[in-house]
Amino acid sequence: MEQKKIPRLVSSAPCAISRLNRGGAPISVWRAEQGEGILVGGPQDALDNRSDDNDFDKNDNSDPVVYQLVRVEGDGTLIPATEDEVLQFETFLHDEKVDDDLPSIDDVTHVEEYFTNDCIVKKPEFEEGPSKLDTADVQTQKLDAGLEEDRLCTLNDSIVLPSNCSAVHDQQLDKLNTEQGANIIAQQDNASTETTKSTVLNDLSSDKEKADACSKPVNEASAGQSVSGVTSSVPDFSILKGEVCLDDLTMRELQEAFRATFGRQTTVKDKLWLKRRIAMGLINSCDVPSSGCVVRDYKVIAMGAKQEIPVVEAIPKMELEANLVRDQVMNPGHERDLPSSLSYHSEEQQRSSKRLKRVPTDNDEPQVTIFAEQGTTKRIRKPTKRYIEELSDIDTHESTGRLSSPGKRHVYDEVLLRPRIAPLHEVDSLSTAYPTREDTLGGCSVHVPYVSRMRRGRPRSNFIPFLDPEPSVECTEAPAADVVNLEKEGERKNHKNTGKKGVHVETSGEKDVQGLQDKDFCNSDDNPKTKRDGKRKHHRAWTLCEVVKLVDGVARYGAGKWSEIRRLAFSSYSYRTSVDLKDKWRNLIRASQTQLSTENDGVCPRKSNPSAIPIPVSILLRVKKLAEMQSQAGDVRVPIKFSGQSTTVVQGKVSGFL
DNA sequence: TTTAGGG
DNA sequence: CCCTAAA
Structure with missing residues (x-):
């Protein structure tokens, strides 16, 4: 797929790096926010529809972690980072690579956050790595300064994803959230920050979260540490410990789980979305069922009947999500992936217009959304408003120019160009007077001897003959x-x-x-x-x-x-x-x-x-x-x-x- | 300016 | 007729 073409690591000023462990291994998300853009990380799988995914789906920890750096545009669309951008993040990449072998989800203890000039990157850490944490902490602190949202989450218990998860719109999720929200305890302080954002940009956030879903955080402890700077933001990783059915979780819990999974809070209230996200995050794949996922110790041990989310045609908000979901669908039967992805593209295209409408988000998860899209997005991407405006301006200018010009022209033509010929007799009466016509010269109207445009040769010759005879x-x-x-x-x-x-x-x-x-x-x-x-x-x-x-x-x-x-x-x-x-x-x-x-x-x-x-x-x-x-x-x-x-x-x- | 000449 | 030098 095209997506494959996307550089593994993509970044740009505001961008995100996602790291994925195909095997369902811990997914760490490096997310950085800056300016309009956001760094998002997502499972490459999401991007690549490959058969490998299957393996991945199986939670093979062995699967290498994949990073993807993308740039989040103001409109929430994702664009694969350019090479340059990638270079900027190379460092991180390398670091990541080290971690690549990373442990499966279980191993993952936490995510470190790194803050760079351009972005913040979360780096997954393993539990054993408290030491790392320390190291990381330094960096983390940096991050903290700049980014409060990002947190490390560790999930201790397995979670069972609600089997009922079906494609739901964010709106629906919202409902759910509202209804069940109370259950989740997570530290919302931290969330608060994000919340604000997400709240504002709910749709976007949802998307972003999707993207986030692809990656995952980890250890509570580590989380706590890493988050040290962000005390309140420590996620409750315990929520995912043991075996949990996501379907059973309340909105609150889901959010918490989300947080635990991705290390950051989410304001998304779409249960379905959350569940899927979480599942995706846990399995490090976008291929997840919308419901019926059971999480155990941070791993998805069971996928509900994959109710493949009938993707979202009908769901407006979920557009991105849906897409993402599709990509992430755990279903081993990936055969679908390909098709879905394809369909996705088409959908994307169809929806592109809608996207444009989206409110640009800083960094909300939502934006993170679809990596898969990236490729597509890039391709499909419609001209930005500005672009359009510019074009329109140009058109306007041109049109005005053309129109006005012509219009004016006509006027001028009529007025100026219309030759005005002085009556001949005048000339006669005044020897000096010549018939003249008005003409425009360099924008100035001037009188030009009308004669000038007339053929003189002829007339003159005629006259001459007369002259001669005369004397x-x-x-x-x-x-x-x-x-x-x-x-x-x-x-x-x-x-x-x-x-x-x-x-x-x-x-x-x-x-x-x-x-x-x-x-x-x-x-x-x-x-x-x-x-x-x-x-x-x-x-x-x-x-x-x-x-x-x-x-x-x-x-x-x-x-x-x-x-x-x-x-x-x-x-x-x-x-x-x-x-x-x-x-x-x-x-x-x-x-x-x-x-x-x-x-x-x-x-x-x-x-x-x-x-x-x-x-x-x-x-x-x-x-x-x-x-x-x-x-x-x-x-x-x-x-x-x-x-x-x-x-x-x-x-x-x-x-x-x- | 006028003349004288050349053109 | 023009132009110019010379007066």
């Missing part, structure tokens, strides 16, 4: 206003063209020249588009008007006086900077040179740049002239008159494109 000779003066407004990117050009006509206004080359300093002609406006911060300024094609003005300006003020020209002639074109003028002039010069030359050649002016505005030849000539003049004569020359002429000239010749 109507006339006044190139771009209607500032219009231009400005419409202008935006490539599109602007188209508008410009159209706008130009509409706006058009002044400007003729002459005018420019004449009115270079006039401020009026070209509408100025467009500050808007002009420069934008770090970004490249919006491209603005030079209009003929502008060119003329520029030329006039140069003629009048001389090349290089860009700022002046700009100030005087381009006041209305805020978007043209002195630099722009300079650049343009430069370009004009180049153009004049190339173009003119080309023209001369008869070759048509470069068409290379269709989009370029054709510049009247007159202007080009004029430019050329001016250029030459400037280059030659330094500066001062360019006076106004010059410009006048040039203007004239240009006009006359106007035939080229800019």
